[in-house]
Amino acid sequence: MTTAHNNSTAQQVLQNVFGYADFRHQQANIIDELVAGNDVFTLMPTGGGKSLCYQIPALVLDGVGIVISPLIALMQDQVDALKILGVNAEFLNSSQDYQRQQQIEQQLLNGELDLLYIAPERLLTERMQNLLLRTNIALFAIDEAHCVSQWGHDFRPEYQQLSILHNIFPNTPRIALTATADQRTRDEIVDLLALHQAKQFVHSFDRPNIQYRINDLPNAKERLWDFISSEHNDDAGIVYCLSRKMVESTAQWLSAKGRVALPYHAGLANEVKAQHQQRFLQEEQVIIVATIAFGMGIDKPDVRFVAHLNIPKSIEAYYQETGRAGRDGQPANAWLAYGMQDVIKLKQMSQNSDGNELFKQITQRKLNALLGYCEVSSCRRQALLQYFGEQLDTPCGNCDNCLTPPITWDGTLAAKKALSTVYRTKQRFGVTYQIDVLLGKTTPRIINFGHNQLSTFGIGEELSAQAWQGVFRQLISMGFLSVDMEFGALKLTEQARPVLKGEQQIQLREQSKKAKAAKQKRSPKNSQAITDLTPQDTSLFEQLRAQRTLWAKDRGVPPFVIFHDATLIAIAQAKPNTAAELLTINGIGASKNDLYGEEIIAIIAQSL
Template identity: 70%
Template sequence: MNINTAKSVLQNTFGYADFRHQQSNIINELINGADVFTLMPTGGGKSLCYQIPAIVLQGVGIVVSPLIALMKDQVDALKLQGVKAEFLNSSQNYEEQRRVEQLIVSGNIDLVYVAPERLLSDYFLSLLDQAPIALFAFDEAHCVSQWGHDFRPEYQQLSIISSRYPNTPKIALTATADLKTREEIVQVLNLANAKIFVHSFDRANIQYRISEHKNSKEQLLRFINSEHQNDAGIVYCLSRKSVETTAQWLCEQGKTALPYHAGLATEIKDNNQQRFLRENGIIIVATIAFGMGIDKPDVRFVAHLNLPKSIEAYYQETGRAGRDGLPANTWLAYGMQDVIKLKQMASQSDGNEQFKFITQRKIDALLGYCEVSSCRRQVLLNYFGETLAEPCGNCDNCLTPPTTWDGTSAAQKALSTVYRTGQRFGVGHQIDVLTGKVTPKITSFKHDQLSTFNIGNELKAMQWQTVFRQLISMGFLAVEMDYGVLKLTEKARPLLKGECSIELKVQKYKNTKSAQNKKQSIENDLTTSELASFDKLKQQRALWAKERNVPAYVVFHDATLIDIARTAPKTLSQLLAVNGLGKTKLELYGDKIIALLS
């Protein structure tokens, strides 16, 4: 069997003319029996890398996924493309589970989605021993790694699959993993001889934008109102309480915002997730409990009201925007309290000292990314070992280059205050000393008698917050994880002695130029008649989706409808040339689309 068979499936079943990125090489390796590890960004086409081999190879492809709540939508989308796919999980009754099990044993099915817990059960493994298996696909493979951002202990038991089925090809897939995480995935899953494919991390359609906390809810509302009035989006918060208060507040401002966190009842979470997937313009406000595996292509923005836990988490979460390749925005607001809270959470975790140390380094790396004055995309890609030769032109620092000032004197005052207070206090107390604020703590420790008391009254408290945060991000100060105490580092010595100088960034609060203009230009590129066709197609798609009880994007992506509106096909063969429209969908909807456009 060769790659031409796979390409025929790509074209006829999935409706795409050519493979993207490294899909062809990955699929070829699996077809020829090799193991594969692939790292490809969200929206890059990872699923096709195991779906197509599972279809062309004899036997069933077993897809291991932690996303029970999303399995049905994934399977519905495949069935609509003519693929024999099923899922097996606790949401099904006994008869339904038995039906799927019999399909597995008979081999009369292409793909079955299961959770790791079910796969590892003695009953299911004995079932697989009787079945023809085409391949195993470990989706969301970063869940294997304790250094990753979505660690699932049950994933570390999956090594048994390689031992039990050594001659069956296996593929581990993830969108986000640094080098250490990649190494652990390969080791834990026993994929030592796997072919490694690492695609570019660059999501050029996403704009990255970061600002300092200054009434972040109001900032968020301005961001949504000015750029994403009727768009679907995700807002991430650090705590369950802030999720609920933010969702309620957005509703009070006239938005349709739904909360999602692990503490909500299952039926509420499932209902909110389904509304987000099926309805237009829904905003989900969530902790990181939401999002992994979300296949909604038209999420136009992702906002963070607090720092994520790492650059990996930030990349994964922002990657849920713009999966359709159309322009999307990401926006993050953060402050010193975020840094301190994350470090406290790390110090109080159940991990060992090495885990806590690495966690702190990841927080430091994320803070450095937030405070950088250069192109954010270059810094982000560099973190994952990739180089971008030129600034991207699509981040806040490229669109509106930050203003800097000689911060040497201010930095020396800040560092000197930390030293003279005994390196035993947090940022708030240091700022009180610098600005001459008399508090019970100041007087009890006699810090109003220090030479640095009121030495920094030329700056306001919020400006000093920015100074301290940049000194931490640049490595002149360290934050103790337990209590947020500031300590001088070795790097601070030459700065205190006047042997070097530093430039600090002036913090801005206004929105930068946005990706929204680009988004609008996509529809503006359509003529009046094309835009009318696009609107008619969207309305009809909504009816078809309702008939099948699936999200609209399962029927057709917006990008597919835009192509149809632009090309105005008059025959079924012309319609089949549109990307994302395979033979099964052509049979279901082709004549109706032609009639609609005529």
């Protein structure tokens, strides 16, 4: 170790380096296990402070902490943030030239590094393993550990080979970390990484600051714009879409509306993706429109909303993606729009995937669980937590169903009509055709097939086409209908039999008539801490933010790497007079105090 941390306790490192007075959640216990030389598996929600669980032990123990991270694009930001704290951190990846890589390898061999970030592909090379065998290693941290599981939503085959760490370095403690994993994925992580002796720490999945809202209205893009313009006019956010084409068109459309909206998907050149990611991290008020290619490991704390214009593939994916909002603990929104086409498209995609039958079954089950979540009439947070095996005793009061309880109706007769029509058209047609038959439309196709002679022709005129869309969507979600993988035709499942026989009643959600009630709206700057500031404090906070932007530009890092908003708010409220007083503020350690303390004290003095 080149720094003096290894003689310090974890508590001292937390205060002196990271500037925090207290550990959160189970951080202290996790760190104690690693410092004692034991393996750990931890599941902690995004924004819960996972990185401190391996960074602090790496500083307390002799040797270097090796962090295996799947995204090389984010290593730079993580290392920059650590360097500002006075930590000797580096990364090794393909973005560096050979000479720079040689320098870092030499630093590693000389024992000059506290932390080194590498991708799993590099770790698996013989060259890297030989280097590590000649190095004093404090611990291995396997970040985003759900990538090991083929049932996970970010499967990376290289991760399955990381069990070699157990074989090559049997006495070096390892920690595997993830924010999202159901029980099956957790079991697979433990098995494939040979973590059977590891102590497991599973934290609450609850993110109470996130408000969950789901929209089943038509014209999803216009609804999205209503949501962004009324509630997040000045905020950074992420909009997820299913296809690259939709990403491009949505980014252009938002740009034409006057927002800075940048596309991000696997089809873009690497330099364009890197530039868009940097702008999102370093500038305020930028919206990224992306496929799921964007987001893993994104550390930006002040993302105020995550919107989905298409339904994700699983509850795990939804939870992980929405978890990128509100990492700072301040109020944030998770907004999702979905419709019939999403349901059919995803069911077809899962059936057409290259996986074996078991994989397809699991994928379908995960999708059905998400559809059930979208259609639930009770508290969404309770349903979401229940999926991950966690109970929330009372409704949350902070989701659309709690704030504006949905109206349900006895849909038994409508369901029987819909299912009968599918049966009588011989299960060969899609949703739109079935609705045309129910509404009694004499289209050329219906006449050609003779379906205008069916007993169900025209028996559904009491509902609109849009209302029938909602009925069919819910019948698919509930498992009464399946979707043919090739042509999108609807098929009856075994579950449909008791409904058709009149043995089962069905309650359906009434489709939304309008956008959610205005009482759900929150002002863009809805941080409780910010609204608590006096006019004088607000002025000081804005001055500190402006100065933070200048410091960030000088270093070429995102502003939040210098200080989080929460730290600036605390400074604006406390108005410390001395460097010693400044050290009592959460988020200011010795290194940041040395770098910026004098100027902060001067700005405070001028504002008084």
